[in-house]
Amino acid sequence: MTLYPVTAFLTTVSALGIGAFVFAKNPRAAVNKRWGILNLSIALWSTFLAILFLSKNSEMGLMASRYLQLGANFIPITFFHFVLALLGMESEKRTWLKLGYGVTVGMALLGFSGFFIQDVSYQAQLSCYYPVAGPAYILYILMFFLYPGYAWLLMAKSLPRVPGLRSNQVKYVMVASTIGFLGGSSTFPLWYGIQIPPFGSHFVFLYTTIISVAIVRLRLMDINLAIRRTWVFSLVYALTLGLPLLVALTWRPKLEQAFGINWWVGLWFACAILTTAAHYVNQYFQKRTENRLLGEEHKAHGDLRFISQDMMRFLRESTLLKQIARRLVSVLNITHAAIYLTEGQDGRYRQKASRYYPPRKDSSLPEDLPATSTLARDLATVRIPRVKEELRLHQQALSANWREMAREMDLFKASVMIPAFHQRRFLGFLVLGDKRSGRIWTQDDLNLLMVLANQAALAIENARFHEAEEQKVVERERDQMALDISGAVSHQYSNRIQVIENLCWQAMSWLEQVLKKGEFDLTKLTRVLRVFESIRKECARAGEIAKGVMSLAKTIPAEFQPAEISPMVRDAIEFVLFKHARGKVVEEAEVLEIVNGISPNLPKISCNSAQIHDSIMNVIDNAVDAIEDRIRKMRLKVLPEPAEPYHGRVVVKAQAENGKVVITVEDNGIGIKEPDKKKIFVPLFTTKGSSQGMGPGGHGLGLFYIKRILMAHGGRISVESEYGKGTCCTIHLPALKEDKASHAA
Numbered sequence: 001m002t003l004y005p006v007t008a009f010l011t012t013v014s015a016l017g018i019g020a021f022v023f024a025k026n027p028r029a030a031v032n033k034r035w036g037i038l039n040l041s042i043a044l045w046s047t048f049l050a051i052l053f054l055s056k057n058s059e060m061g062l063m064a065s066r067y068l069q070l071g072a073n074f075i076p077i078t079f080f081h082f083v084l085a086l087l088g089m090e091s092e093k094r095t096w097l098k099l100g101y102g103v104t105v106g107m108a109l110l111g112f113s114g115f116f117i118q119d120v121s122y123q124a125q126l127s128c129y130y131p132v133a134g135p136a137y138i139l140y141i142l143m144f145f146l147y148p149g150y151a152w153l154l155m156a157k158s159l160p161r162v163p164g165l166r167s168n169q170v171k172y173v174m175v176a177s178t179i180g181f182l183g184g185s186s187t188f189p190l191w192y193g194i195q196i197p198p199f200g201s202h203f204v205f206l207y208t209t210i211i212s213v214a215i216v217r218l219r220l221m222d223i224n225l226a227i228r229r230t231w232v233f234s235l236v237y238a239l240t241l242g243l244p245l246l247v248a249l250t251w252r253p254k255l256e257q258a259f260g261i262n263w264w265v266g267l268w269f270a271c272a273i274l275t276t277a278a279h280y281v282n283q284y285f286q287k288r289t290e291n292r293l294l295g296e297e298h299k300a301h302g303d304l305r306f307i308s309q310d311m312m313r314f315l316r317e318s319t320l321l322k323q324i325a326r327r328l329v330s331v332l333n334i335t336h337a338a339i340y341l342t343e344g345q346d347g348r349y350r351q352k353a354s355r356y357y358p359p360r361k362d363s364s365l366p367e368d369l370p371a372t373s374t375l376a377r378d379l380a381t382v383r384i385p386r387v388k389e390e391l392r393l394h395q396q397a398l399s400a401n402w403r404e405m406a407r408e409m410d411l412f413k414a415s416v417m418i419p420a421f422h423q424r425r426f427l428g429f430l431v432l433g434d435k436r437s438g439r440i441w442t443q444d445d446l447n448l449l450m451v452l453a454n455q456a457a458l459a460i461e462n463a464r465f466h467e468a469e470e471q472k473v474v475e476r477e478r479d480q481m482a483l484d485i486s487g488a489v490s491h492q493y494s495n496r497i498q499v500i501e502n503l504c505w506q507a508m509s510w511l512e513q514v515l516k517k518g519e520f521d522l523t524k525l526t527r528v529l530r531v532f533e534s535i536r537k538e539c540a541r542a543g544e545i546a547k548g549v550m551s552l553a554k555t556i557p558a559e560f561q562p563a564e565i566s567p568m569v570r571d572a573i574e575f576v577l578f579k580h581a582r583g584k585v586v587e588e589a590e591v592l593e594i595v596n597g598i599s600p601n602l603p604k605i606s607c608n609s610a611q612i613h614d615s616i617m618n619v620i621d622n623a624v625d626a627i628e629d630r631i632r633k634m635r636l637k638v639l640p641e642p643a644e645p646y647h648g649r650v651v652v653k654a655q656a657e658n659g660k661v662v663i664t665v666e667d668n669g670i671g672i673k674e675p676d677k678k679k680i681f682v683p684l685f686t687t688k689g690s691s692q693g694m695g696p697g698g699h700g701l702g703l704f705y706i707k708r709i710l711m712a713h714g715g716r717i718s719v720e721s722e723y724g725k726g727t728c729c730t731i732h733l734p735a736l737k738e739d740k741a742s743h744a745a
Contacts, residue, residue: 008050044071061129180207335433347371626669
């Protein structure tokens with residue numbers, strides 16, 4: 001028995017099994033229905049062809065010939081009909097279809113007469129009876145070449161017009177039909193007594209298999225790659241196995257003479273070794289071929305993996321989404337990309353970022369998509385990418401959902417839409433345009449894009465969490481700032497009230513002395529009037545301080561006027577002396593000395609005098625506090641007594657330097673510990689007594705606001721200190737030039 005009946009039955013199994021599978025995948029689709037009918041014709045032909053190859057008498061051969069011809073008659077027209085369905089041209093070529101089916105039915109009626117099959121004859125090379133052509137058989141041959149040839153021509157013309165995915169399918173059908181019809185035509189010569197065996201019938205099963213795969217697997221590899229892989233496989237195995245086997249069969253007598261009748265054992269071992277070698281050689285050349293044809297895709301896949309890893313570094317959602325859209329267009333070489341995320345109580349999907357090639361500012365894509373969208377619901381439910389060409393094919397199934405999904409994808413000008421999920425929650429989708437190269441979307445593309453979409457969803461959630469936490473921090477800082485400002489207002493007013501209290505105490509003390517003596521004392525009354533004037537000034541300064549603190553809170557600059565430094569320093573020293581008039585450390589106040597070393601000839605500065613006065617006063621007050629803190633700690637034996645008697649001293653100096661007025665306040669107080677030096681300008685941090693359970697302590701707001709006030713004036717403050725020896729604070733303020741100062745005055 002020859003291999004002919006085996007391959008014929010293989011074709012039957014392929015046509016019936018795969019054809020039924022394709023039809024079951026989508027029985028409403030026109031392409032699937034037409035392909036199912038074509039496979040029935042092929043199965044009828046191949047089944048009786050197998051029986052023909054097994055025929056041992058003329059009766060069996062004649063019966064098989066007439067039935068196989070019945071199936072063969074319908075192959076050309078059903079193939080033509082299938083191609084028209086694939087190209088969407090059934091209505092255009094309706095006349096051709098009617099004519100073809102009419103001729104086919106006529107041939108089917110004549111198929112059981114002598115006009116088509118005169119008789120059968122025994123063919124020794126096939127060991128079976130084979131049909132002899134009648135005079136009308138030429139009509140079938142014309143139909144066999146005319147209709148499939150016209151279909152092939154229509155497919156070739158459609159290639160520039162059809163999109164990438166459909167184009168790939170058409171290419172597969174063209175290649176497969178060429179194999180199938182050339183194989184089928186190899187059976188014709190023997191019908192006319194020409195002794196050429198029908199070797200092509202061995203390959204007809206490839207025809208049905210390839211087209212079925214092209215229909216079902218929409219995202220198949222590029223046809224060019226498939227052809228190259230086939231050629232590489234055939235060439236490698238032909239050289240490594242076929243050539244040695246051919247040589248062995250040719251030199252068989254010599255091999256039998258050299259190795260005896262068991263020479264084939266050596267050939268078997270050689271073939272086993274060559275088969276193993278052929279596997280690795282095939283892999284090597286397949287990889288080389290794939291790298292050459294798909295080098296661009298492999299590079300894009302590597303870049304996509306990098307994008308997935310790189311996304312987590314973006315902590316702003318808007319920046320992240322813009323980067324994703326930009327990189328997708330660049331890496332995938334596509335026309336456009338957009339990102340839609342669900343937002344708001346209505347659940348609409350709103351466009352968050354888009355990118356085009358070439359770049360443009362305005363977006364022509366829809367701004368949003370309702371939550372009730374068929375496409376959005378499908379992406380959220382099915383959880384797989386949707387390819388536009390796939391939807392267009394399913395449109396032919398007359399399903400309203402498929403048609404609506406295809407329409408919505410057209411609105412987005414999308415080639416592919418990728419759903420994005422985070423912990424099974426549907427966040428939105430990516431919209432990707434066509435590849436500018438015209439190549440198809442492969443399954444590897446879609447798998448990587450699904451990974452990227454889910455990584456993007458994780459990065460989006462991470463950015464949203466970071467922004468939410470950042471907003472909480474901002475709100476906490478805003479609340480804390482409000483508390484700080486209220487504390488600062490309380491702190492500054494407390495200073496003013498304390499001075500006013502001291503002034504009132506002095507005025508009352510002098511008035512009591514006048515009343516006790518019962519005589520008019522002009523000197524003491526003059527002092528009382530001066531005290532009341534000081535109280536009035538302090539009240540005015542309190543109002544200016546309130547304005548200044550509020551201006552800092554609202555970041556609104558206070559009004560600046562030209563002013564002299566000397567009076568402000570003099571008043572600040574007087575303020576501190578009043579504040580400490582009753583002494584914070586009993587019996588130690590007399591050792592305190594504040595030296596005013598300010599020259600009256602310094603240039604003026606542009607400032608809010610109340611703020612600058614308060615800043616200088618706070619620095620001097622801190623110096624006095626540091627001295628009293630040192631005295632207190634020496635009395636408590638926390639610090640050792642110096643070799644010479646200790647006298648607290650504060651020296652205030654000022655000089656003009658490089659267009660600045662530089663004020664220094666130096667004391668020999670407690671000083672600042674090294675770890676605390678970096679914290680002295682931090683709000684609520686204080687080194688005063690209460691933090692260590694000694695003395696009244698501070699609020700930790702003075703230096704913080706002094707620094708802010710000076711910065712608002714274009715100045716700065718610096719502090720140098722050594723614990724146990726003293727501190728020097730230096731204030732730099734811009735000096736007014738003479739012309740500006742005089743003009744402002």
